[in-house]
Every structure is written in structure tokens, then in C-alpha cells.
Amino acid sequence: MPALTSRHWRNAKALFFVICLLPLAYIVYAALNQNLGADPVKALIHMSGEWGIRFFILTMAIGPLRTWLAWGWALRFRRMLGLYTWFYVSFHLLIVTTYLFGWDWAIAQEELAERRYIFVGFAAWVLMLPMGLTSNNRAVRALRKNWARLHMLVYPALFLAWLHIALQVRSSYFDAALYAVIIIGLLFQRFQRFKNTL
Incomplete structure (x- = not known):
């Protein structure tokens, strides 16, 4: 890939930012048009x-893609993908809290206790909350090592996100199985890299 100037990278990130908003735009459009x-x-x-x-998996795929395809440039987009993951998961939680719980803490407690x-x-x-709040340069400098x-919390968070899907399966296990295969593949690459450093 040819060397890009700072201006090119800024434009690429701006375009990527807009692309990541497309799912939200589609959801809003579908809702407004019933x-x-x-x-x-x-x-x-x-x-x-x-x-x-999906954004969670895309974020986790950046590391393996960098290794397998020598896509070092992809690291420039990982933080943005991670923040969009947090955004869409938070949007999901907002919808649940608004339409299922009605912002009623008693109902929320009951649902949390009864529905695994x-x-x-x-x-x-x-x-994901502390990772989202510290995904900025100031936090990186302040927290250091x-x-x-x-941000190792990403691993248990990813497992719980998958389990959240798997526990809801009533008939077809295809989506849950597909996500499991992809996640295991991504984590296996990281395990191999970790083992090679020992």
C-alpha cells in the first residue's frame, strides 16, 4: 500500500466514520418508515x-488481519471500531431500557434476575464501559501500562456478548455457532502469538 499523508489518513478516517454510521442510519430509516x-x-x-x-468481531479481527495479510494500516481504525462497538451495544441497551423496562428500575431488576x-x-x-471511557489518548498517557x-476486559466481554446471543436461541443455532467459530478463530491466533512469546 503506498505511503499516505496525514491528510489522506484524516480523510480515510472521516470516510470510515461515516461508513460505520450506515447501520444506524438504516435502523432509523426503517423505524421512521415503519x-x-x-x-x-x-x-x-x-x-x-x-x-x-458484528462491530465487536470486526474490532477483534484487526489484529489477526494485520498478521495474516500484513495490514498494518488497519490498526489506525481499531480504536474507532472499538468505540463504535461500544456505541451500538449502548444503543442496544438504550432500546431495551426504554421499550422493555420503561426506565423502571423495579422491572429492570426483575428482568435481570429472571432472564439470564x-x-x-x-x-x-x-x-465494556471502562474500556470505552478510556479509549482516548489522554487516558492512555495517564494509565500507562x-x-x-x-483493556484485557475485551476478552470476557466478548465471551459474554456471545453468550448473550446463545442463551436466546430457540430454534436455529446457526448465528450463534457462526459467531462462535469466528471468535474461536480470532482468539486462537492470539493464543498462538502468546505461546510463541513464552
């Missing part, structure tokens, strides 16, 4: 959650 089917709330929850896990997949999904978001340790 194209969400017979159960719009369920559709909103499903679509926002799907994009959350809701508790697991919320736990994944809680683990602890920043990398803090």
Missing part, C-alpha cells in the same frame, strides 16, 4: 444487538 415488521420493538432490539456483535441472557448482556456492557491491562 418497515420493522409486526413487532418493531423486537426488530429494533435484534438489529441493534446484531450490529453490536439479559443479565449476561448487561454484564458485557459493564465490562495499566491501560493495556484494563
